[in-house]
Amino acid sequence: MNQLTQRCNINTFKIVTLVLSLLFLSACTPAPERFSNDSEDYCKDISFQKSTTLTEQLAPYSHYIEGGKTGVYVLEQGTEAMFTRAWLSEHAEKTIDVQYFIFSADNIGLLAIDYLVRAAERGVKVRILVDDIMLDAKGDELLILNAHPNITIKIYNPLVNTGKNIVQKLTNLVTDFHAFNQRMHNKTFTVDSAVSITGGRNVADEYFGYDHEYNFRDRDTLLIGPTANNIEQSFNEFWQHSLSVPVTDLLADKATEEALQKEAPNFQKLHQYACNPTNFLPEVRAQIEAMPAAFKKAVDDGDVHWLDNIEYVSDAPGKNDGEVFLGGGGIATSKLIALITQAKKSVTIQTPYLITTDLSKGILKTLVDSGVEVKILTNSLASNDNLEAFSGYQRDRDALLKTGVSIYEFKPDAQIRQKVMSQEMSKQLEQAPIFGLHAKSMVIDDNLTVIGTFNLDPRSANLNTESVVIIPSSAIAKKVKAAMLVEIQPENAWEVTLDWNPDHKVDLTKRLKVKSRIVVPKSIL
Template sequence: MNPLLRLLVLATLLLGSGCASLSNAERDRAAGIAVQARSTVVDCDQPDRCALDSPLRALGGRAFAESHAGQPRHYATLLDEGEVSLVARLNLIRSATRSIDLQTYIFDKDDSARLVLDELQAAARRGVKVRVLIDQLSAISDLEILGALSGSHANFSLRVYNPTFGKARLNYFDYAASVVCCFRRFNQRMHNKLLVVDDALGVVGGRNYQDDYYDWDSEYNFRDRDVIVAGPEVREMAANFDAFWRAPRSVPAERLNDVGRTLLRQGVPAMPPADFRRPERVERVSEEANDPEFVRRTFVDTALPVASVQYVADLPRKHRRERASQPANGQHVTEPQLDALIASAQSEVLLQTPYLVLSKPAQQLFRTLRKREQAPRVVVSTNSLAATDNPIVYALSYKYKRRNLRELGFNIYEFKPFPLDAPVDYRNLLPAPLGSEVPPSQGKRSSLLGGSAAGSNARGSADNRASSGPRRGSADRNSASGRRRSTDGSEVERRVLRAETRPSFLGTKAVNKPLPVTRKGARMGLHAKSMVVDRRIGVVGTHNFDPRSENYNTEGAVIIDDPVFAEALAQSILRDIHPQNSWVVAPRAKPPVLSGLNYSVGKASEALPVLDFWPWRYATDYEFQPGPACPAPLKRQDPAFHTCYVAVGDFPEVNVGPKWLLVRMLTAFGAGLVPIL
């Protein structure tokens, strides 16, 4: 764009956005109003700040007590279930005696987010130092809430990372202006997700603070994963958080232009009262977070002593790069570590990512693995189009299925929108409170619920063979209380499926929402970011293994070198790729004639940056059909694969319509978007 024209467009957009900045004097006045209003009253004068007596918090103390110079001791617990992970967070916040650091990409104001926010403020009032750091792009956008938080208590601090135009809340003009003036900076987001309590326990994983991540949305929820780590490595998490907290791009909420105007106009507003959509559910998880026996059974008894723990995370300096083409010069931390782990694989890589779009260096890494004489098997768990919250990304994943299968050797499983064996309490998704309309028998587990025992033959004839039984290493409410879930196609599921589907709150634009599907009800989408190498090393974090994570976002992950933990994580991923939960992506059965011509034309079409319209793609999705001749799932390379699997189409369960057509158009014309996806 001509520089003069660019300047004129930017000026027009800035006028429309109303983004005139406060002067330094006005900003100082606003900050002074917030500071002056902060209460210094502390509810508790006890040395422990009246912290909840928690077996989980005690596990952190035990890890430090058992650690010696050169021999640190750690414990790790996987958090597969959404609501259980919320209970863990509440318990840890209530058990804090000194400090709480919370870092996240999204912080909403719905039931789960407001519950956590209220708990953080309560901790501050009893004397705990609370610091909350949220990325601006998906931060709390309610100026009344932000203004109230900025002046709530001397022990509570809130900062916003990389605020565009110094604002907390953006309008469409702001988005447009940011693309014109500062595209790269606007896209540099803090994607890290971290909760650190007393520098002793940390929670790392994919979950943000929004109902979708805790199985509390009645129409769309994420299948996600966190890990609780107890022990000395948590200090590295705290140090990384502190680096972000002190970064120039982390701005106190009261110093933002729109929050500052609110403070100058009306002073510190009162915190809007919590208006919980499902108060009985909030009360239930609150009680469970206070229940020491529940906490012990769910989080402590399932914790694994692990041999080696490393927290790797990017630092704010990653965002100093002006262009992705510039040398990283040590600015990237997470990506090189993960690449090295993949390169070290000898027998197997289990990779789980919601967005299967690879950068060129990542493609080369997997091609190198593929060329080995004894190439490791690569299994990928990702979203189907019907399950994903990001159809744009899926369109590019779809474009390169042939490459991923044939050239990179991937074995791909696409998560279903209505998985029959997901780690979720389906009754949580009902629009009405839990009640007598759910028969007691529906609380029983199916033969697969609860995951796979560590001794299962999951490495047999199929990647996705799982056995029943409780799992060590993974917090499972079912094993703790025996009162949850039904996935046997009975009344609970039918009741849920009567609800009308709506797109996730996360999709702020029509093109970036889940697509309409052929069934109604509460669907799920994969959001977990995990990896297992050789059943020896397990990784749980925020990195999506995509170009955006490599070039734009800051990310973090826990790497645990321990075969027992790695097996527990592997079983969790294998459960997700079981036929009840995922379709298999495989080459189509070859037609009797012209198969070679079809392959060649399809490959040439795929290579086109635009006009990739070839309709007969190399691969499609398949559904397992069990029977006497097909007693167990097969690998796609098995000669009997097409006997035991039936093709269900490229986009199973997706309604054909304008949005479906948009995905197809993005496949044809969207190759240039890959570097920012």
């Protein structure tokens, strides 16, 4: 399945017909070979020895951390989000805990794995927890990676993919549709229980501005201090839950097992791939090497804010017990409702998928009627990667507009490309990729910012586990809101009214595809 098709299926697993397509494709399409047999040693001139540790780099800020404050830096650009993860991986001393909905085996994914393996080779304990639905790694690859003594992999809710044949997949879909749809949408990257990154980005080319066809505008937060420990506690809750299953319990590959019994896993092909300048540009590697100095400058310039009362809120594994079919809500849902209903002046929202219910429309109407200005940026049909989600939004768009909120739809050629596309990739491409919105953020009353994984749709509210970081800072709120307001300007988005929308900007075929999704209930989108 090519990258564009895969992207379009990120959320469509809840639609029975498309799930069936995904199942049959995964059963019939052979996985491509990841690496070439190039004999050149690309790593020989690259030094992987670091002169300082993460502890030493954070030592100048220990008085903040010991005083209970968390350092907060909003990662707006895809490149800095990637560089920061790499920097933390290179300097990790004890542990790296990785939790993602999507961890692709594309270029960015392979480079990320190489960083984790190199950390493990230094003695760092690496735990990887990935949701089952979009996992595209081959069974032998997972077993070999897991065979490293310092790497452990678990798969969340493995009903559809890992270790399942087509009959098992179909049986799980038909017999337990509710459990089949309960996915782990959390995204966290935590190092030494001291530093964490969380927000909207998965691990794949398109989340960091490196895809040739389609890239996301997204947002993460870097958290240094006590809040990172809270994220670690949440990770442990997921890791220890029965829904998180070791890959060795799911996969049986006799050839791989026999090979691993004879000799330790060999990661030289992976290392050579990552060292190859075609896959990892030297100028990008140089920017990662400069990250310690860049972080110090960010602190000195006041771009890292040391704050009390940062709150990380995560749903519990499984989210609900299934007593309410495809429903039930969760901790994150309740928290967001409590926050938004307290707004006095303004609420500014970015959400890639906007599918409202009577409850959410009622909340928004109450806010507008009380004088609160509500602005929402979501994807247009032209920028959307999920036709099912757009169908749900399209059916409800007029009713939502009648509540009095202002709605803007992201343009596929938005001019804020410097936040989306890496400069190195831009130079290589003759034609700019399509751009879509993936950031899930909210600013309330210019003093509270919420950044996380939560889409404004029934799936995030009731099925997927979601997480958010709540940041009580007027300085951060004003900065994030300023970026949001730029992104609703005419060069970046269309304003939608009851009399006009930009659906006609796409060809008839795509419009008809959206209309064909009208049979899908909004409650499962």
